[in-house]
Amino acid sequence: MSKLVAFAAIQGAYNIVSKAEGKYKRALETYGGSQKLEFPNTAYFLPIIYSLTGIKVTDLDSAKKPLEFARQLLPPHVKKDCHLPYLGPLLDGGMAALFAEEIAEAVRYVEDPDFYQPEMEDPDVDNGKIWLGAADDAIMRKRGVEFVDGTAPGFAAIVGAAPDPATAKKMAEEYQLKTIYVFMAANQNGTTFTEQLIEEGVQIGWNTRLVPFGPDISAAVFALGFANRAGMAFGGIEPGDYKKMLAYQKDRIFAFVNALGDVNAEWAANAAGAINWGFPTIADTDIPEVLPTGVCTYEHVVANVTHEEMPQKSIEVRGLKVTVADIEIPLAYGPAFEGERVRKDDLYLEMGGGKTQCTELCKMGDMTDIEDGKVDLIGPDVTDIKKGDRLPFGIYVQVAGRQMQADFEPILERQIHHLINYAQGIMHIGQRDISWIRVGDQAIDKGFTLKDVGVILHAKFHQDFGNILDKVQVTLYTKEGDVGELTKRARGEYKMRDDRVEKMTDEAVETYYSCTLCQSFAPSHVCVVSPERTGLCGAYNWMDCKASFEINPTGPNQPVEKGEVIDAKLGQFKGVNDFIYKASRQAIDHYNFYSMLIDPMTTCGCCECIAAVLPSCNGVMTVHRDYTQETPCGMKFTTLAGVMGGGQSSPGFVGHSKYNITQGKFIVGDGGLLRMVWMPKSLKEEIKDRILKRGEEMGVPDLFDRIADESVGITEEDILPFLQEKDHPALKLDPIVG
C-alpha cells in the first residue's frame, strides 16, 4: 500500500519539478536573470528553500541552484517487483516538489502581481480577491506569537474542497473552536474550500484563522514556509540547519494536512513533502494508509475519515490535545473568533464606541459579600430592543479569593476584552471606559442575551485564574444612569492604579520575574521582567508576571531575586546573572537591563520593537513590527529581528515593548529616551501622550517634535539635518560610540 503512495508521490514530484522548470525557463526568457524573485516583505527569502538549504533566492538567477537541487533530489521511480526501498526517496521527492513549487509560486508574483494580496490580513472578498498568498513577516510575527503563547497550537492545512459548503463550514468552525488555524490550498475540480466558506458567509482571513493561501496545490508551500519562518524567527534556528528545523517542526508545530477529495499524484508529492516536517495527512478518501510511526510522531497517512470526525481524528494523529472551553452560552467560543468582525450590515446591537458609554471594572471584594456565579442584568436586554439600536453598557465584575490581591484587579479586568471577543458573533474593542461592543445578527439568531457576557466572564475567570480566586459575580448595567455611575467610580480606580504602576520602580522591589512563556516555541530565550522593563513582547509586565506566578507557581514566570546590584547605571544584578546563566544553559552569563550598547538583554523573535544605534546621529532609532519599510539603520524590522533574534545579546541592538519606550529605565544607561532620534510615524503617534509626558520629565517637553520619522527620511544622512535644525538633545550627549 505504501508502495502505491510512493509510486504516485514520486511521479507527482517529477511532474511538479518539470512544470516548475518550464515556468522558470519561460520567466528567465521573458524577464532576464536579474528579475527580482521574492515573496512580499520577508527577510527569509523563499523560506522553505532558505531555511533548509541556506540558499538565498533573490532573483531568477539565484533560483537556478535550488531548482537544480530539486531535480537532483528526485529519486528513481518505484519498480513494480523487487523494488528498492522507497520511504527515504519518497520524502526526498516530496521535498523536491516543495522546492520547485516555492520557486513556481515566486514566479507567479512576477507574472501576475495582482493574483495574491500581499501584506493583507483579510482578503478583499467583496471584490473577488480572495487569495492571500505568502504571509509577510509582520503577519508571521504577529500570528507567530499566538503559536508561542499557545493560543494557537498548530494548523490544519486543508487541501481540496469539502463535498458541500455546509460541511466546509462545519469543519472550519470545529477547527476554530479547537483554536487551530486553517490554511487553505488547492482545489477539487475547480472547487475550493475557501470559496465554500465564502458561500456560507464565513469570514475568512488571518483574523478568523481561516487563511486562504491559494487555489493550487503549490500554495501548500505558503503554509510550510510560514512554519519554517516561525522556526527561524522564534526558534533561533540557523538557515540551512535542516535537521534542527525539521525536528523543531515535528516537536513544536502541531500541524497536519487534511486532504479533501481525490488525491492525485501532485497532492501525494506535497503530502510526502509535509511528512518531512512531521505533518501527517488525514484524508476523506480511500487512499492507502501509512500507519507505522517514526518520521511523524504517530501515523503518517490515515484514510477514510469522515468529515465529522476529521478535526478530532487529525489532532489525535498529530498527538495534540486541545481543551475546548466549555462555556454555557449559545455561541461558539474560542480564540479563533477573536479577530472576527461584526460588519455594519450584520449589526444588531452596538454599545460604546463613542456613541454610548461602555465601561468595564473589576474589583476585589469580600468573600462573604460575593455570590459566586451570580449574573445580574440591570436594564434592558437584547430582547427589549430592535435591530440597529444602541445601549450604554457597564460591566462590573467582583471577585474574591484567598489568594486574590488588589494588584491583580487590572490584570483580570484586561482579560474582559479577549474573553468577550472569543464569542462568535460578538466583537469587542478597547478597554476600561472606552470599550466598544458589537453584537451581530448571527449571535442574536442563536439566542445570545447580554447575560451571556456574565456567564463567559464567570466561567473563564474560574478556568484561567482558579488559583487566585474562588468567587466571581458579574453585574451588567444597560441604563444610562447606572453606567454613568459605574464609569465615574471606575475612572477613580483607573487613576489610582495608574499612579501606583507609574510609581513602581526597579529599585523598590527585590524580586523580578523570568518569563519563559515562549520557550515552547523560542527555546533559547529567557526574558527577565522588572517593573521598569516590561517584557519585550509587550504582553507581560512585572505585575502580570507576579500574578502569573501566583496563579501557577511552577509556570513560565518564576521569581528572580535580583540580589547584589553590580551596576546600577547599566542595570546589572548578580541574582539575575546567576539565573540567566543557568536558564540559557551557560550560553549567556550576564546582561544589562538599561543599556543597548553594552551587553544588552537577549531578544527573542517576539519583540514588539527593536532599537538600533544610529552612530552618525549620536542616537538610536526604534521600529515596531507593523512598520514594514526601510529604516535609517539600513534594515527593515524583519531583517533586524532575523539578525538579533534567537536569544542572542547583540550590542547596538535591543528588543523592547512599545510601552517600555516611555518607561523611566528605557536605555537609561545610554542616555535614555533623549537618545531617540527616529521612530516610525505610526508608533510615535500611538504613544504620543506618553512621549510628551516622559519628555517633560526629562526636561525636553517638545521631544516628540524633535524625533524624526519616515516623512523626514529613512537614512541617517537624511534625518541628521532635521535633528540639527530641531536641536535634538541626543546631539549633545556623550558620543554613543567611543
Added chain:
Amino acid sequence: MTTEEVKKKAAAGAKKEKKAVNAKDLTVDPATVEMIERSRELGIETIFDRAQTMKPCNIGLQGICCKNCAQGPCRLPMPKGGIEGEDTRKGLCGATPETIASRNFARMVAAGAAAHSDHGRGVAETFLAAARKETEDYKIKDTKKLLEIAPDYGVDITVEGEDGEKLARDMDEIAVELGETALAQWGQQQGEVITVKRAPAPRYELWKKLGVIPRGIDRETVEIMHRTHMGVDQDYENMTDQCTRASLADGWGGSMIATDLQDVMFGCPYPVKSSANLGVLKEDHVNIIIHGHEPLLSEMIVQASELPELLALAKEKGANGIQLSGICCTANEILIRHGVPLAGNYLQQELAIVTGAVDAMVVDVQCIMENVANVADCFHTKIITTNPRAKIASGNTIHIEFDEHTAFNDAKKIVKEAIENFTKRETEVMIPDYSSDLIAGFSYEAINYHLGGTFRGSYAPLNDNIINGRIRGVAGVVGCNNARATHDEAHITIVKELIKHDVIVLTTGCNAITCAKVGLLTPESAKVFCGAGLAEVCETVGIPPVLHMGSCVDNSRILMAATEVVKAGGLGNDISDLPAAGSAPEWMSEKAISIGQYFVASGVYTVFGVTLPVSGAPVFEDHLYNKLEGIYGGMWDLEADPIKHAHKMIAHIDKKRKALGIDKSRERVLMDMAARQKLEAA
C-alpha cells in the same frame, strides 16, 4: 571432455564410495540438490560426500584435546554420563579441561581476528597507496564517507584560516592522514585502538573499567599465541579477557577499519537489486566466479570485465558477454557495491564448477576449499589464486599475483585468462535453473537514509517501531555453512522464525546468501513471512525483512547500526540494553568465534548452531554461556535445533523489552500547552 571421460578422471582421484545419502537430506537448496546429484553422476567427490565418510573427532569436538607441546596430545574426554563430584581430569602438565578448552578457544579467536585484520591491513595499505597517489587504480571515491569517518580517527577535516575561521581541509591531505592513522593501528603497542571509541559511551567505559580495550590490532593476537603456549596463561577467566581484547581489535578495529576504508575507496553501499544462486551463471557467457573475501581484487575485475576490448575478445571467442558472479564474502562485497550476482555460498563452491560453465574461479583468501582444485581438474575450469598468502598446491591451479600497484593490469590478465578458456569447454554444461531476486546493500548509512531521506534520515523511526512493538527486536544472523549440518536449513528456519515473530534481521556473509536464494531479501517476502507488525514497517519503508549488510568483515556495520540505535534513543544507553540478539546458525570458521566473542563483549546475546568446542570443559562453558552476562550483558549460547535457537533469541529480546518497560502497549501521548512548555530546549 565427454561425461564419460569426466567420470573416468574423477574416479582416479575419488575414494571408494559408500552408499550415498540422498542429496535432499544434505541440503534444502534445490540447486544444490541438483548439483550434488550431478556430481555423483559424474563420480566427482564433494564435501557433501566426505562429510559422510569422515566423522569429526569426538574429543576435538569437546575442545579438550591439547597439542600445544610435544608431551601430548593430551586428551581429556568427558566421561559418558558426565562427572560427579570433583573434576580430576588433568593433562601431563596439570592443565585442566578449562585451561585446555579456553586455550583452544583463544587460538580460534586469534586465527579469526588475524584473518579479518590481515584483510583490513591489506585494505589500509592499498588505501594509503591510493591516498598518496602511488597507484592509479584505486581512488578516494566516497568523499562524503571520508569526511564522516575522519574525525573518528582523530583526523581534522577543517583547517584554521588566517582570521581564525574554519576552512575545508584538502581532501588528499585528509585521506593520507586517515590512511596513516588507520595503518598505525596494527602495529600500535600502547594506548587504544582508535575506532573502539565509536562504541556507545557506557560500553567503552565498561571495557575501560575491565581493562579489555585492545592496545593494538596485531599485539592482542600475538599475545594470545603467547598466552596459549605451554605453561603460560592457565586461568580460563584471564584467558577470556584476552579473547575479548583480540576480538574487539577485530570487530571494532581491523574489520571496522576494513569496512570504512573499503567504503571510501569503492563507495558506501546503498541498496541495489541483483539475484542469487547457481542459476545466475550463463551458458553463453564467459563465467568468472570470484571467490574469497576481499574486494580489492574483485573491484578491479568488475572494471576489467566491462572493458570494451575484453568484451570484444569474449565475442571473438564466441561468448555473448562476460558474466561475473561470486561466492562467499568477496561476492557480498561486489554485490553490495555493484549488484554483481551471487553464485552461491560456501558449500556451493565445488558445485559451481560441476556446472561445467565456469571458465575461471578467481580466489583470494579464506574459506576456499582446497578441493576446488581437484574438482576443477575434472573440467576446463581454471582456478586462479591471486594472493601471496593463499596458494593451492593441489590440481593445476595457476597463480597470478595481484599487487595493488598494478591492480588493474593484473585484473585484465585474469579476465583474459578466463575468456581464453571459454573455448576449452568440453563437458556438457548443466546450470540449475534456480535464482532469486534480491535487494542488498544496507550499510548503516543506507538504513539511516532510507528511514527518512536526505532531510530526516535517522534511526529514530526504527527505534520508534521497536518501542511501539511493531518490531519486536533486532537480530544479527550471520556466518558460514557447515557440512555437519543440513546445508542452509538452519539459516532459513531461524530467519523465518524470527521474522514471523516480528524480529527484523540484519545479515552478512553466507547467511545473507542463503536468505537471498530463498527470496527473503525481497521486499515482497515481508507480507509472506513476517508477523503483521514487521510486515507493516517493511511495507512503509519498502524494505525486505532481512537486510543484507555485506561481507563478514562488515559485521562491523552491525556494531555501528546497533550503536546508532542506542544513540537514536528510547532503548536504553548501551548495546546490552537493546532488544537484540545475534546468531551464527551454521558456523564453521574460526572467524565466527572471533565475531561471536566481540558481539558478546559488545553486550549481545549470541547463539551458535551446530556445535561449540567447549562442552568438555563445563566450568569454562558455564563462564561463556552464563557468567559473561554478568560482566558484559551479553553471553554465548549453543542451540543446534533451529526453532529452539530462534526462540532462545526471542526470549532474550522479550527479556530486554521488559527491562526497558516496552513490553506493554504504549499510550498515545497528546500534548497540551503545559506539556509543550516542558519540551526541552532544542
